Amino acid sequence: MVGRGFVVDGTLDPVGVLEVLTRPRVGRVLAFTVLSATAGTALSLVLGLPAAYVLSRVAVPGRRVLRALLLVPFVLPTIVVGVAFRQVLGEGGPLGFLGWEQSPVAVVLGLAFFNAAVVIRTVGAAWESLDPRPGEAAAALGATPLQVWWTVTWPALRGAVVSAASVVFLFCATSFGVVLTLGGVRWATVETEIYLLTTTLFDLRAAAALSILQLVVVVALLALAARSRTPVAPVARARTTPRRPRVSDAPALAMTALLLLFVAVPLSGLVIGSLRVRGEWSLGNYRALAGRGEQEALLVPVTEALTASLRIAVDATWMALGLGLLLSVVVTRRSHSPLERRLRGGLDALFMLPLGVSAVTLGFGLLVTLDSGPLDLRDSPVLVPIAQALVALPLVVRTLVPVLGGVDDRQRQAAASLGAGATRTWWTVEAPVIWKPLLAASGFAFAASLGEFGATSFLARDEAPTLPIVIFRLLGQPGEMNYGMALAASVVLAVTTATVMLAVERLRVPSLGAV
Structure with a gap:
């Protein structure tokens, strides 16, 4: 993004940025x-x-x-x-x-x-x-x-x-x-x-x-x-x-x-x-989700988009969990010097950037970066899960870090002194206290990925949209059926995400708002 904004033909041009920022709109x-x-x-x-x-x-x-x-x-x-x-x-x-x-x-x-x-x-x-x-x-x-x-x-x-x-x-x-x-x-x-x-x-x-x-x-x-x-x-x-x-x-x-x-x-x-179709109670809007809407407003049926959203959310969840767990382990280990402490803090802050940067900016950055050479992923099915995993990553880290940071390091030292290797120490000391937060982090990541719209709006292919993208497209198309389908699809998406998060709430693990 810095290259697109400040550099023109290989030359630094901050005047162009100022011209953009001085536009009346x-x-x-x-x-x-x-x-x-x-x-x-x-x-x-x-x-x-x-x-x-x-x-x-x-x-x-x-x-x-x-x-x-x-x-x-x-x-x-x-x-x-x-x-x-x-x-x-x-x-x-x-x-x-x-x-x-x-x-x-x-x-x-x-x-x-x-x-x-x-x-x-x-x-x-x-x-x-x-x-x-x-x-x-x-x-x-x-x-x-x-x-x-x-x-x-x-x-x-x-x-x-x-x-x-x-x-x-x-x-x-x-x-x-x-x-x-x-x-x-x-x-x-x-x-x-x-x-x-x-x-x-x-x-x-x-x-x-x-x-x-x-x-x-x-x-x-x-x-x-x-x-x-x-x-x-x-x-x-x-x-x-x-x-x-x-x-x-x-x-x-x-x-x-x-x-x-x-x-x-x-x-x-x-x-x-x-539940209203032409002034009468009906499930017609939900039955219409199996089609493509009025005047073929969509390239794929809404049910297919829901299936794609669930599949992408699963992929984004395991990506976010894998990276988030490794990062949480690294940043919560005891530092042996001020430099090491600063490096761990900097690493933690780096991966928190998706929380402070908008999803739209993240999606746009991926769009202009992964478009050439060996990193050309524009047509790859993994691009959207990668973007959604980055959006969900701060939720995972902020859920796991307080738990791992609360583990007494002396327990790890005691296990090691008794001959336990690194893997055995992990399963003995940390796994028993992290399994519930790990389930909660999975729920946070899955729900965030399922409803993600900002980054996905840049990256999703027309023939493989997610459910939020389909809802937005239906709203932009004329026709009573299209609007009714948008309402029905919104209810389905809301019920799915709310069910996941209410299940997480029962685990009583602090979410982002409480961290």
Whole structure:
């Protein structure tokens, strides 16, 4: 990408990059990216913080079910979230009279729907771990509930809130499927603009310039957030059990109910819309998935695309697991010098780049790199699994590293002193504690690969699309059947990914949002 953006005919030409960044449309795109990400982050915090409090402190009926329902949106593919909001906000939808279809409001709502779960998971985990005794002592000395919150609770939670806000802002700024579906060409972010420049205008240099700019800004924001972040509250020695609701909890309970409604309405609209054909209840949209849509809108049936998605997700999962496990073992081994420690930290940061770099940038980078010579993989069936494995790799590493890092190195030394080789030591010491996190990492990788849309949109071949690609193509084709098939395919994809992630949730292994 650096070569495409800065080098022309073998000569460094930074003026060309500046020309791209001074275009009027690029300025509007940059402004909308910042504004939409800021608004999406703010709305996610407003909706997520009260729910995090309720789920961690108040014993509401069905608390575990409620937690699972509120965490479902984050595991849904972004294209599914976009389709769900289009169904609700579009013409004929329950909120269609507001005229918000493909508008900035729709984009912000979609971003908040997707990311409120990150706030719940990150801040909720910190809230559950707070030691209750300082607050109780402050109350016993006459502090009001507001004073207890401001002097005791908030300082302990500030690190978790900053962490959640920085991650949510990153996800909002690099969201692709939600913005492309709800914003269209007019309301584009850097993420969707890179896609449009590449696939529609074929301006690879401008796309490369924006990709580099996005990378620099994201890294700078993450570094700034890391410097401003205070340590997250340590695990309390005495944890409070959730108590019965009080009158003072009414505002938080009301906001939690509002968030539940905010989650339920788009998902319900998606399911109901998929079951309606010409104003009548029918499974016709699901039966049509065996075909190619109205006026042969697709090159392959939707069922074939689903099969391809599952196969690619399996391949991407074992690739991500293999590389992620090896990397986790390397970075968690004890360092014997400061240089070795820095090298291990640098290696860990290198493979975390797909978390900070958008999937669109990753896909575009692979597109312009693996297109010639011995690395020409443009027509290879392994290119898409490789891209999806790189997207899923940070999830695997961030799940396994805390577990392997917690293994006492003295256990390995004891096994070795008793004559166990490296392989026997691994199976004896580390395998018993890592098998459950390894299953969880498999679920994370599989779900992320199954719903991946950004990188795959550049790399998937027309005759072998994945299910998210097929959904997007159906949305772009006229015809009631095509739209109904897009709804039905979105439901199938949502149910599949949600089932996988809910199974992972039962393993009680922290996901990305809690790391």
